[in-house]
Amino acid sequence: MDRQSFLASRTRGLGGSDIAAILGLSPWSTPLSVWRDKKGEGVPVEETPAMAFGTLLEDAIAKFYERVTGFATSKWGRMVVDPEYPFLIGHVDRLVSRSKRKGIHPSNCDRILEIKTARTPDGWPVNGGSWEHLPAHYICQVLHYAGITRASAVDVAVLIGASDFRRYQIPIDTNVQELIDHQRRYAIEWWQRHIIGDMAPPPRDSAEAVSLFAGRRVERAFTTATEDQVKLVEEHRKLSEVERRIKEIETELKASMADTTDLADSDGNLLVTWRSSERTGLDTARLKSEHPEIYNSLQKTQVVRTFVIKKEKSQ
Numbered sequence: 001m002d003r004q005s006f007l008a009s010r011t012r013g014l015g016g017s018d019i020a021a022i023l024g025l026s027p028w029s030t031p032l033s034v035w036r037d038k039k040g041e042g043v044p045v046e047e048t049p050a051m052a053f054g055t056l057l058e059d060a061i062a063k064f065y066e067r068v069t070g071f072a073t074s075k076w077g078r079m080v081v082d083p084e085y086p087f088l089i090g091h092v093d094r095l096v097s098r099s100k101r102k103g104i105h106p107s108n109c110d111r112i113l114e115i116k117t118a119r120t121p122d123g124w125p126v127n128g129g130s131w132e133h134l135p136a137h138y139i140c141q142v143l144h145y146a147g148i149t150r151a152s153a154v155d156v157a158v159l160i161g162a163s164d165f166r167r168y169q170i171p172i173d174t175n176v177q178e179l180i181d182h183q184r185r186y187a188i189e190w191w192q193r194h195i196i197g198d199m200a201p202p203p204r205d206s207a208e209a210v211s212l213f214a215g216r217r218v219e220r221a222f223t224t225a226t227e228d229q230v231k232l233v234e235e236h237r238k239l240s241e242v243e244r245r246i247k248e249i250e251t252e253l254k255a256s257m258a259d260t261t262d263l264a265d266s267d268g269n270l271l272v273t274w275r276s277s278e279r280t281g282l283d284t285a286r287l288k289s290e291h292p293e294i295y296n297s298l299q300k301t302q303v304v305r306t307f308v309i310k311k312e313k314s315q
Contacts, residue, residue, distance in 0.1 A: 012079075013087035014038075014187050019144045020137035022190050022201075023183070027137060031201035032208050035194050054117045057159060061115050062094050064165055065157045072097045073113060074104035082148040087191050088184070090145045096155065111153035114142045118160045127166040131156065134168060140183065146172055147180045236309050 014022070014034075021029035036042045062073045073094040082088035095109035106112075116138065118124060125133040132139075134156060142154045154170040170176060194201055203209035225233070253272060257263060263272040288295040 013081075013089040014144075014191060016090045016141035016144045017137070019183060019187055020140035022187065023140060024204075025136045025140055030204045030208065031190075031194075032203055035201050038195050050117075050119075057117055058093060058115050061117070061157055061159050061165070062113065064159075065094075065113060065115075065155070065167065068165070068167065069155075070098075071110075072099065072104070074109075076106065080106050080145070080148055085184075085188055087195075088144070088148050088187060090148050092145050092149065106149045106151075109149070109151065111155055112142075112145055112149055112151045113155045113157060114138070114145065116156065116158040118158055121160050121164065124158060124160060124166060125168065129168065131168045131170045142170065143176070143180050143183055144187070146170070146176075147184050233309055237312055240309075 017026065017029065018034050018037075020026040021034045022031045024031065033042060059075075062075075065071070066073055073096050076092055076095055080090045080092055092106070092112050093115045094113035095104040095106060096111045096113050097104045098110050123135050125131075138156065142156060145151070146154050152172050154172070156168040156170070158166050158168075160166065172180070190201075193199055203211075253263075254274060257272070257274055261273060261275045262270060263274075264270050284295070
């Protein structure tokens, strides 16, 4: 399956990498970005060299896995769909059999294999170490695959650098099955609420909130704040005072340091650095003055919503 077809198929349901995202455990994606992807509003992710090499190395890592384990692997090459919930999907790297038989199918494989590559060993347990110490988003991914294939075991094979091969085994015992079931229930409820119900998940941060709401042109509307909203405003006001004090402290330190670049304690531990660096930017004032036609042609009008928390009124 080429990359374009792979990306298109992912809009049909929740895949392995989506599960970690909706659980808030993905370092690359969020529940809101998954929601947008499934609605066809997501931004396509360009394939990076690391992603391309990871795909190219899959065959070599699978062959080495076969040499180490004596198992046979088969590349399914198609999307696996949960027989009960067709919106739970996945692209499993390899199906595994203890015998050399052909015709390995998701329904009759002994286990499944997930293949990874990594630049450094950071975050990866020693070879043969506990799978529970694997990166959380990868655990979510392989447990999802185990759920949709009903596999009895999962292996994770990773090639770190160019020569450090590690294998981790996850037997699907009662405790692991409970994790799978819990994850499945959450994914089913999430799909029904946010995709079937067309309800956007809460933004993870201010940037996502801006991207979700700020581009809309809305008329001024007044509403009475809820108790929770009042508490949030009060907390924001308190933190704003802290930020103001931080700025005052930074100003005092800069004034006292003058031309000093590094400030250390009596043991030589650095406390503050204030070093010079060059930054290149566009002189928009000069551009507007000397080339007004270019300046005007490059201007862009967009809808902006200004968020302001009012200061507390004096008693």
